[in-house]
Amino acid sequence: MPEIPEMEVYKKQLNETIRFKKIVDVEINRPQSINMEPEEFREKVIDELPVYIGRRGKHLVLTLGNGVYLVGHLMLGGRLYLAKPEEKLKTKGSIVFHFLDGKRLYFINFRLGWLHALDREGMDEKLATLGIEPLDKEFSLEKFTSMLSEKKATIKSLLVDQQFIAGIGNCYSDEILFNASIRPDRKADDLRVGEISSLYSAIPFTLKEAILNGGYMDKPFAKDDKLTGGQNKLLKVYDREGENCYLCSDKIEMTMISGKKSYFCPTCQK
Numbered sequence: 001m002p003e004i005p006e007m008e009v010y011k012k013q014l015n016e017t018i019r020f021k022k023i024v025d026v027e028i029n030r031p032q033s034i035n036m037e038p039e040e041f042r043e044k045v046i047d048e049l050p051v052y053i054g055r056r057g058k059h060l061v062l063t064l065g066n067g068v069y070l071v072g073h074l075m076l077g078g079r080l081y082l083a084k085p086e087e088k089l090k091t092k093g094s095i096v097f098h099f100l101d102g103k104r105l106y107f108i109n110f111r112l113g114w115l116h117a118l119d120r121e122g123m124d125e126k127l128a129t130l131g132i133e134p135l136d137k138e139f140s141l142e143k144f145t146s147m148l149s150e151k152k153a154t155i156k157s158l159l160v161d162q163q164f165i166a167g168i169g170n171c172y173s174d175e176i177l178f179n180a181s182i183r184p185d186r187k188a189d190d191l192r193v194g195e196i197s198s199l200y201s202a203i204p205f206t207l208k209e210a211i212l213n214g215g216y217m218d219k220p221f222a223k224d225d226k227l228t229g230g231q232n233k234l235l236k237v238y239d240r241e242g243e244n245c246y247l248c249s250d251k252i253e254m255t256m257i258s259g260k261k262s263y264f265c266p267t268c269q270k
Contacts, residue, residue, distance in 0.1 A: 001058070001074070001075060001076050001077075001169055001170070002074050002078070002079075002215070003058060003167055003168060003169040003171060003172050003215075004055075004057075004058070004134070004167035004168065004172070004207050005172065005207055005210035005211045005213075005214075005215040005216070005231065006215035006216070006217050007058055007060060007167070008055060008211045008215075009211060009214055009227065009228055010060060010080055010221065011053050011054065011055045011060065013082070013222070013225070013228075014050075014053040014060075014062070014105075015053050017103070017222075018050055018053075018082070018097075018103070018105060019049075019050055019051065019052065019053065020049050020050070020051065021049065021050065021099040021100060021101060021103070022047065022048075022049055022099060022100040023045050023046055023047065023049070023050070023097055023098070023099060023100075024046065024047070024099065024100050025042075025046060025097075025098035026041065026042050026046060026095065026097055026098070027092070027093070027098070028041060028042070028095055029092045029093060029094055029096070030094035030095065030110055033094050033095055033107070033110045033113060033114050034095070034114070034115055034116065034117070035116040036117065041117055044064075044066070044068050044117045045064060045068065045070070045117065048065050048066050048068070049064065049065045050062045050063065050064060050065075051063050051064065051065050055167075056127050056130060056133075056166065057127070057130045057131075057133070057162055057166030057167040058073060058074075058162075058166070058169070059071055059072065059073050059127065060072045060073075061123070067119065067120070068117050068118070068119070069117070069118050069119070069120065069122075069123040070115055070116070070117055070118075071115070071116050071118055071123055071126055071127070072107070072113065072115035073113055073114055074107075074113045075110075075111075075112035075113040076112055077109045077111065077112070077113075078107065078108065078109050078110050078112070078113035079108050079109060079217065079219050080105065080106065080107060080108070080221060081105075081106040081108055081220075081221065081222065082104070082106075082221060082222045083103065083104045083105075083106060083222075083223075084102070084103060084222075084223060085101070085102030085103060087104075087223065089106065091106065091108055093106035093107060094107050094108065094109070094110030094113070095107040095110065129162070130162055130163065130166040131161070131162060131163050131164045131165045132165055132166065133166055133167065134165050134166075134167065134203045134204060134207065135204055135207060139203075139204075141196075141197060141200045144196065144200045144203075145200075148188045148189075148191065148196060150189075151188040152187060152189050153187070154184065154185050154186065154187060154188070154257050154258070155177065155182060155184065155186050155187070155188050155191065155199070156173055156174075156184035156185065156257045156258070156260070156262050157257060157258045157260075159176065159177070160173050160260065165203075168207075170238070170260055170261065170262070171216055171235070171238045171239075172206055172207060172210065172238075173262075174238045174262055174263045174264065175206050175210075175236060175237065175238055176199070176202045176203050176206045176207075177199070177202075177269060178236050178237045178265060178268065178269060179202040179205060179206050179236075180195070180198045180199040180202035181198065181268055182195055182198070182269055182270070183264055183266075183269045184255070184257055184262040184264050184269075185255060185257055185262075209231075209234075210231040213230040213231040213234060214227035214228045214229055214231060215228065215229065215230075215231050216229065216231045216232045216235060216238075217229055217232075218232050237263040237265060238263050239263065240252045240263060241253065241254040241263060245265040245267065247265070247268050248265065248267045250265055250266060250267040250268070251266075252264070252265055253265075253266055
């Protein structure tokens with residue numbers, strides 16, 4: 001499932017390619033993915049321009065010139081693809097935006113994903129339960145320490161809790177904890193001051209590194225996309241059970257925490 005780095009990469013690419021491009025048509029091939037009748041959805045977006053593409057947690061937010069916000073979540077398996085006018089795709093796509101320049105933006109594999117057309121109040125309500133953004137200035141060491149102060153859950157569970165911190169999931173929680181040298185099954189109230197500081201530093205470091213490398217999803221955004229997925233080969237513990245740790249050569253292990261797989265090095269993470 002896409003997390004902050006993947007959504008940041010999409011955000012950057014969308015701002016560079018479809019911003020201020022007129023939408024001339026929309027195909028709704030999976031009506032369950034939207035929040036209204038297809039014709040009503042089409043009326044809200046056709047002939048409009050995306051004036052900015054932003055992100056909140058794991059959500060994309062496309063702001064249209066008429067004040068409509070297209071808020072989407074790719075969920076498990078969902079992805080985006082921008083096709084050139086001459087490209088022929090085998091997939092129909094769940095939702096397809098057609099632009100005046102002939103390009104088409106595909107929302108693919110949306111069995112669980114969704115894209116809702118909302119006004120400002122509706123968007124705020126939709127995103128109201130999300131926690132702090134870990135790349136914002138408001139996310140300070142003091143703030144993070146305070147957030148952890150009364151928590152007794154495992155640190156892995158907290159990092160993937162979207163009401164605690166928005167945008168971190170299974171992959172980057174494991175990578176963050178490896179970079180902080182902390183086991184995923186440690187309890188939050190068991191962390192020492194120095195460990196909290198290390199964990200706090202590891203969060204933006206891990207996320208920013210992954211953004212620069214294009215995130216871990218290896219499906220390209222466009223035919224000539226050479227960036228997306230570059231982090232996949234640089235992952236240190238995630239999905240590497242039984243492989244050697246790059247630092248100590250011990251075997252990466254996998255454990256289940258609150259129903260989620262978690263990968264770690266038993267030597268490097270104490």
